[in-house]
Amino acid sequence: MEQARSARVPDLIAAAAVLALGLAAFVGALGLGYWTRGPGAGFFPLWLGVLLVVLAIGWAAQVVRGRNLRDAEPIAPGGRRAVALVLGALFVAILALDVVGYQLAMTALVLFVLVVVGRRRWFESIVVALLSGFGIYALFANVLQVYLPTAGVPFLADMGL
Amino acid sequence: MDISQLLAGFAAVLTIQNLLLVLAGCLLGTLIGVLPGVGPVAGTAILIPLTMDLEPAGAIIMLAAIFYGSQYGGTITSVLINTPGEASSAITVLDGYEMTKQGRAGIALGIAAIGSFVGGTLATIGLAVAAAPLATLGLRIGPPEFFALMVLGMSLLVGLAGRSMIKALISAAIGLLLAMVGLDPVEGAPRFTFGIAHFFDGIEFVAVLVGLFGLGEILATLLEKRRAAAQVTVGRLLPDRTDLRDSAGAIGRGSLVGFLLGLVPGVTGSASSLLAYGAERKFGRNRAALGTGAIQGVAGPESANNAHANAALIPLFTLGVPGSPTIAVLMGAFLMNGLTPGPTLFQTDADVAWTVIASLFVGNVVCLVLNLPLIRIWTMILKIPQELLTAIIIVFLVVGSYSINNSTVDVLVMFAFGIVGLAFRRLDIPLAPLVLTLILGPFMESALRESLDMSRGAMTIFLTRPISLALLLVAVAIVVAPVVQALRRSKHGPSSLANRLREDVEV
Numbered sequence: 222m223e224q225a226r227s228a229r230v231p232d233l234i235a236a237a238a239v240l241a242l243g244l245a246a247f248v249g250a251l252g253l254g255y256w257t258r259g260p261g262a263g264f265f266p267l268w269l270g271v272l273l274v275v276l277a278i279g280w281a282a283q284v285v286r287g288r289n290l291r292d293a294e295p296i297a298p299g300g301r302r303a304v305a306l307v308l309g310a311l312f313v314a315i316l317a318l319d320v321v322g323y324q325l326a327m328t329a330l331v332l333f334v335l336v337v338v339g340r341r342r343w344f345e346s347i348v349v350a351l352l353s354g355f356g357i358y359a360l361f362a363n364v365l366q367v368y369l370p371t372a373g374v375p376f377l378a379d380m381g382l
Numbered sequence: 383m384d385i386s387q388l389l390a391g392f393a394a395v396l397t398i399q400n401l402l403l404v405l406a407g408c409l410l411g412t413l414i415g416v417l418p419g420v421g422p423v424a425g426t427a428i429l430i431p432l433t434m435d436l437e438p439a440g441a442i443i444m445l446a447a448i449f450y451g452s453q454y455g456g457t458i459t460s461v462l463i464n465t466p467g468e469a470s471s472a473i474t475v476l477d478g479y480e481m482t483k484q485g486r487a488g489i490a491l492g493i494a495a496i497g498s499f500v501g502g503t504l505a506t507i508g509l510a511v512a513a514a515p516l517a518t519l520g521l522r523i524g525p526p527e528f529f530a531l532m533v534l535g536m537s538l539l540v541g542l543a544g545r546s547m548i549k550a551l552i553s554a555a556i557g558l559l560l561a562m563v564g565l566d567p568v569e570g571a572p573r574f575t576f577g578i579a580h581f582f583d584g585i586e587f588v589a590v591l592v593g594l595f596g597l598g599e600i601l602a603t604l605l606e607k608r609r610a611a612a613q614v615t616v617g618r619l620l621p622d623r624t625d626l627r628d629s630a631g632a633i634g635r636g637s638l639v640g641f642l643l644g645l646v647p648g649v650t651g652s653a654s655s656l657l658a659y660g661a662e663r664k665f666g667r668n669r670a671a672l673g674t675g676a677i678q679g680v681a682g683p684e685s686a687n688n689a690h691a692n693a694a695l696i697p698l699f700t701l702g703v704p705g706s707p708t709i710a711v712l713m714g715a716f717l718m719n720g721l722t723p724g725p726t727l728f729q730t731d732a733d734v735a736w737t738v739i740a741s742l743f744v745g746n747v748v749c750l751v752l753n754l755p756l757i758r759i760w761t762m763i764l765k766i767p768q769e770l771l772t773a774i775i776i777v778f779l780v781v782g783s784y785s786i787n788n789s790t791v792d793v794l795v796m797f798a799f800g801i802v803g804l805a806f807r808r809l810d811i812p813l814a815p816l817v818l819t820l821i822l823g824p825f826m827e828s829a830l831r832e833s834l835d836m837s838r839g840a841m842t843i844f845l846t847r848p849i850s851l852a853l854l855l856v857a858v859a860i861v862v863a864p865v866v867q868a869l870r871r872s873k874h875g876p877s878s879l880a881n882r883l884r885e886d887v888e889v
Contacts (some may be wrong), residue, residue, distance in 0.1 A: 273552070315794055318793065339768070349770060368788070
């Protein structure tokens, strides 16, 4: 019971998010035209918005009454930190794709994930990072003729990155 | 069945290039099944960009091979490390891992490959026989019936898949909402694009799926740190005469169960393997031995999930309705290649359809031949440290989502849906309904709006046409029955199929 109660807050937040999504869809759909000779562009999203709102309220009601709560897998020690680090690094790397190019961005990302999050040895990490960054780029460019993003900064672009 | 068309299909498959595509697809699919953290949905989606340079038939052949190859591969982790590589092999863990502990891992994998081959081939024969006649029937279906059929498929998914119907419905509704993004299919008005031109063509479903299933799963693995080390000896591979005699019945029953359930849109492969296991518990030989490393506990479910995988192509080919998330991805690939799966496929692109069907026969042979000798290589992959796999998989998630349209916007979409995927997992919201509605959304909406156009806005059109009425009634029954049952369940009443399946999941 204790555990079930601890699961309530995230469930309620999620239900609130679904509610907000439903309301947003409803409001957005109002501006799209509900009926134009036949059902219009806003017809389907409007009813979806209503459905989401109803479902969110239903879910929240279940949660408040303590029903339908399930314990998720326990979070491992350091699990939150690992997820936060990977998400942060991945976000930065994605934003960097068009700036410094795939090769540098991915090499740095893999190196970070292996050394900082995974605590792997430096040598192994550098090899895997270079293969992921430069190796994959070369493989895709030469074998598959798929060009991964290159650097937007002229100085790096001149170096072929 | 038109034999000449099937033979022409075989002729088209048996070229060097297409055979190589089947081979590559089977290998990649098995790899996807083996790798923890990459299931068939994300795996197939990531690999779609690889096939974009191919002609349509080749692309579909390869993706289909990836799809059923992953069914073979998922077994390997179930048997060796007590962790299913994909959901439909989950039940195999029970007896498969016990067999591993007894030093019979090789035999478990061997019988799984043989059972998968038999199940897959029988279901493909069913596809070859039934596809064209069913497609002719499908041609008579109008927008109201099509809409009703999709509602039925979704209600099955909602009714069977999850433990909470509200959560499954939320998932389905969010998928439909995502499908609305882009230009409206009837009038061309932009919807929910936030003025970003990239979203005018709709939100890229491959990026969404790679995020939900790929990144989401990787994040969940990081958060929960689950992973068992593979310290196993594979041992002998080929089952002996006693093993074969013990499993023959199970393979037959499993194939039948998988084939029949595969025909029903909305029923996923895991339902088939669970039911096949249930069948062994009821009718099988040495029932008492089940759960202690009985070979039929591996043979039944594994035959069922492959029969299911191949049979599930029947509703896709004949009605254009994908029955499971992975089939929905495959449907997306058809659409990207300019092919519309459904009754018209056998008229407009009959040669492609028959080539793909023939490739399924070939692919099942290839998977069987590949699997037995390569098992030792797959077990080596299981010994790669989790941190390395995480990093490498993230690289492929980025590359896969970028190369769909050569756009970093899609990589950001993948990233965002990775977080959503993690949230869904933690909140126990099923992902399958979202996938189905995301891909079917535009079709559902067009069908609904065309129907209402036909009836000048009267919703009664769905109730006055007999086929659509019947389909909708079944759909309503599926959704309402468990609710009624829950309300009435003061004592232990007879449990429905859905409840039995749910209880089985928690075994």
